[in-house]
Amino acid sequence: xxxxxxxxxxxxxxxxxxxxxxxxxxxxxxxxxxxxxxxxxxxxxxxxxxxxxxxxxxxxxxxxxxxxxxxxxxxxxxxxxxxxxxxxxxxxxxxxxxxxxxxxxxxxxxxxxxxxxxxxxxxxxxxxxxxxxxxxxxxxxxxxxxxxxxxxxxxxxxxxxxxxxxxxxxxxxxxxxxxxxxxxxxxxxxxxxxxxxxxxxxxxxxxxxxxxxxxxxxxxxxxxxxxxxxxxxxxxxxxxxxxxxxxxxxxxxxxxxxxxxxxxxxxxxxxxxxxxxxxxxxxxxxx
Amino acid sequence: xxxxxxxxxxxxxxxxxxxxxxxxxxxxxxxxxxxxxxxxxxxxxxxxxxxxxxxxxxxxxxxxxxxxxxxxxxxxxxxxxxxxxxxxxxxxxxxxxxxxxxxxxxxxxxxxxxxxxxxxxxxxxxxxxxxxxxxxxxxxxxxxxxxxxxxxxxxxxxxxxxxxxxxxxxxxxxxxxxxxxxxxxxxxxxxxxxxxxx
Numbered sequence: 152x153x154x155x156x157x158x159x160x161x162x163x164x165x166x167x168x169x170x171x172x173x174x175x176x177x178x179x180x181x182x183x184x185x186x187x188x189x190x191x192x193x194x195x196x197x198x199x200x201x202x203x204x205x206x207x208x209x210x211x212x213x214x215x216x217x218x219x220x221x222x223x224x225x226x227x228x229x230x231x232x233x234x235x236x237x238x239x240x241x242x243x244x245x246x247x248x249x250x251x252x253x254x255x256x257x258x259x260x261x262x263x264x265x266x267x268x269x270x271x272x273x274x275x276x277x278x279x280x281x282x283x284x285x286x287x288x289x290x291x292x293x294x295x296x297x298x299x300x301x302x303x304x305x306x307x308x309x310x311x312x313x314x315x316x317x318x319x320x321x322x323x324x325x326x327x328x329x330x331x332x333x334x335x336x337x338x339x340x341x342x343x344x345x346x347x348x349x350x351x352x353x354x355x356x357x358x359x360x361x362x363x364x365x366x367x368x369x370x371x372x373x374x375x376x377x378x379x380x381x382x383x384x385x386x387x388x389x390x391x392x393x394x395x396x397x398x399x400x401x402x403x404x405x406x407x408x409x410x411x412x413x414x415x416x417x418x419x420x421x422x423x424x425x426x427x428x429x430x431x432x433x434x435x436x437x438x
Numbered sequence: 439x440x441x442x443x444x445x446x447x448x449x450x451x452x453x454x455x456x457x458x459x460x461x462x463x464x465x466x467x468x469x470x471x472x473x474x475x476x477x478x479x480x481x482x483x484x485x486x487x488x489x490x491x492x493x494x495x496x497x498x499x500x501x502x503x504x505x506x507x508x509x510x511x512x513x514x515x516x517x518x519x520x521x522x523x524x525x526x527x528x529x530x531x532x533x534x535x536x537x538x539x540x541x542x543x544x545x546x547x548x549x550x551x552x553x554x555x556x557x558x559x560x561x562x563x564x565x566x567x568x569x570x571x572x573x574x575x576x577x578x579x580x581x582x583x584x585x586x587x588x589x590x591x592x593x594x595x596x597x598x599x600x601x602x603x604x605x606x607x608x609x610x611x612x613x614x615x616x617x618x619x620x621x622x623x624x625x626x627x628x629x630x631x632x633x634x635x636x
Contacts, residue, residue, distance in 0.1 A: 196635035197628040201596035209487035
């Protein structure tokens with residue numbers, strides 16, 4: 152072993168990581184070399200010197216400053232930690248919560264009394280049958296721009312009159328409404344419905360219209376109302392299969408109305424009072 | 439000499455109790471236990487600050503780096519898998535922060551303002567200089583003059599007692615590289631501190 156090889160073993164010797172063979176070789180060299188023992192001694196003294204050096208002390212209040220900085224975490228990190236960590240616990244819980252809340256929202260929305268129609272129905276509008284209500288609920292979110300059926304031609308007096316009429320009808324015609332609902336649900340033809348005579352007390356004329364064109368039906372009905380100088384009451388979501396529209400017009404113009412309805416499609420008068428009053432109320436079911 | 443041999447034996451052997459204590463500490467830190475973090479900081483603050491100061495030679499910069507090292511442990515403790523000792527992980531973070539700072543542009547700008555001169559002159563802080571012995575000042579100066587790759591190895595080994603394996607892990611080096619850098623660093627220091635070893 153030469154001096155260079157011997158000195159390469161100094162660190163492992165100083166750190167007690169030397170193997171027995173290396174130790175034997177180094178000891179052998181140190182016993183015969185005139186220079187290396189002195190080098191080794193100074194090397195070892197240097198290591199001892201370094202290890203005896205005092206450890207610098209952290210400044211006073213250092214730990215407190217670190218803790219304050221750690222707890223003064225940015226708000227977004229605190230928020231994320233609070234919401235998501237630990238992931239394996241909070242994520243499944245949050246997913247379940249979202250599903251439960253969504254389900255509840257859908258159920259409440261579907262079962263709510265009159266739901267989204269509240270506030271947009273015109274006062275004189277006939278209360279919808281369950282089948283109609285269901286249809287309305289399904290369509291309302293998709294057709295937010297559907298305009299209320301209150302005709303633009305209606306005067307305030309006429310609107311008030313329609314309102315009163317609808318209220319009277321609500322109070323006195325519970326059996327009729329039930330019958331209408333049953334009819335809509337069971338698809339029983341209106342002509343055979345037992346409540347027809349009852350409805351005659353409110354409407355002097357009842358009829359069934361199978362329009363040629365459903366797309367233009369709303370506009371055609373409004374035009375017709377304008378032509379006969381009457382008032383049209385129509386469903387908020389528009390006249391369509393299963394809905395009911397009402398006309399209020401002067402007796403003299405009734406014939407004109409009937410002609411107009413025949414032009415719009417297959418119109419059939421289902422019931423008609425023997426004598427028509429001065430102001431005639433006409434109820435038409437759209438099929 | 440006997441005292442020297444005992445010092446040489448200082449190492450990083452962990453007893454079973456130490457391991458259990460450390461596991462408990464890690465669990466508490468993972469729960470975000472501020473008291474546990476406080477205990478952790480109080481235990482290691484001087485060592486972390488010491489490494490930073492020995493490496494950077496500037497107290498305010500050392501404090502900044504030491505604080506950042508603790509904050510990183512606090513914020514990343516969930517990523518700690520326990521494959522090494524928590525303290526080794528802390529030293530790893532500290533060492534890398536120091537080396538990055540030494541290589542950074544910010545450091546070079548600061549050096550222009552006199553940090554280098556203070557290290558070379560051995561006067562990092564006037565107040566501290568008054569309390570410092572001649573030997574302490576010589577050691578600090580000798581260490582400051584080492585190349586930074588050798589400096590970090592000797593600081594971790596001889597001043598803070600990390601094992602070769604811990605140093606290798608902290609600096610991502612081979613054991614042989616740790617050994618050779620340590621040897622060269624000590625040989626340089628031997629020459630610079632010769633007047634204290636004769």
